[in-house]
Amino acid sequence: MRQTGAAVAFYALSIVLLPVSLLGYAIWVVKLRAAKPSGVSTSAQAPLSARWAMHNFGVREDQAANRLLPVLPGVPWLGMRLAFWPTVLAHRVTGYVPKTFRYPFEGRIPPQAEASARVTFFDSAVDRFLPAIDQLVILGAGFDTRPYRLPQDTPVxxxxVDAPKTQAVKRAMLDKAGIDARKVTFVPADFEKDDWLAKLADAGFDPGRPVLFLWEGVTVMMELACVAAWLEV
Structure with a gap:
């Protein structure tokens, strides 16, 4: 009953504040359309937005995501605050977390919740294998923040590995957000043209040491033949 009451209060407050959210999204869309192309797919922002929301709902600690989202190209500070503030405020007043952002995700995963739900799976993989690996490789990293969530004393x-334009933007934004990226090695590679594994080795990757590869949310945007070629590597 308490959870039901919190949910009712949460959605009631969200409805009251809906005009504020809509104004924020309108500002965001206008800014996005007016901004100069950065060469980065807007789809790379979706998982980061999900991690930002989880952090602000208090269900998944991710200071890097919290600091990175506001400084991304095409993300206006005012629009972002207006779009997200009502939902975060409703959570803080009621204590309710929408199912989409609960961690770990519960039940059947609808398409609109995929970016949030899959975080659970990949985080669990990192937690499970971290004690046994020396290297963590994130393919098609986008704005993934997992390397910046690892314990400071980890030897991993x-x-x-990502497209050069996306990686250049990310590195600039990490610096702008004041996020320490000195323990991360960036490997620019076009997966459909370059030998990314050779580039990875040139950057210091050792295939003889234990490694965990993460490949999140990339395959749906690639040709099947390219995905198969990656898996054969």
Whole structure:
């Protein structure tokens, strides 16, 4: 009953504040359309937005996501605050967390909740294998923040492999947000043209040491033949 009451109060407050959210999204869309193309897919922002929301709902600690989202190209500070503030405020007043952002995700996963739900799976994989690996490689890293959530004293070497334009923007934004990326090795590679594994090795990756590869939310945007070629590697 208490959970039901919290949910009712949460959605009631969200409805009252809906005009504020809509204004924020309108500002965001206008800014996005007016901004100069950065070469980065807007779909890369969706998982980061999900992690930002989880952090602000208090269900998943991710200071890097919290600091990175506001400084991304095409994300206006005012629009972001207006879009998200009512939902975060409703949570803080009622204590209710929408199912989409609960951690771990509960039940059947609808398409609109995929970016949030899959975080659970990949975080669990990192937690499970971290004690046994020396290297963490994130393929198609986008704005993934997992390397910046690892314990400060971890001996694991992190590598991010991604398209050159996306990676250049991310590195600039990490610096702008004041996020320490010195323990991460960035490997720019076009997966459909370059030998990304060779580039990874040139950057210091050791195939003879224990490694965990993460490949999140990338395959749906690639040709099947390219995905198969990756898996054969």
């Amino acid at each position: 070497s992190s590598f991010e």
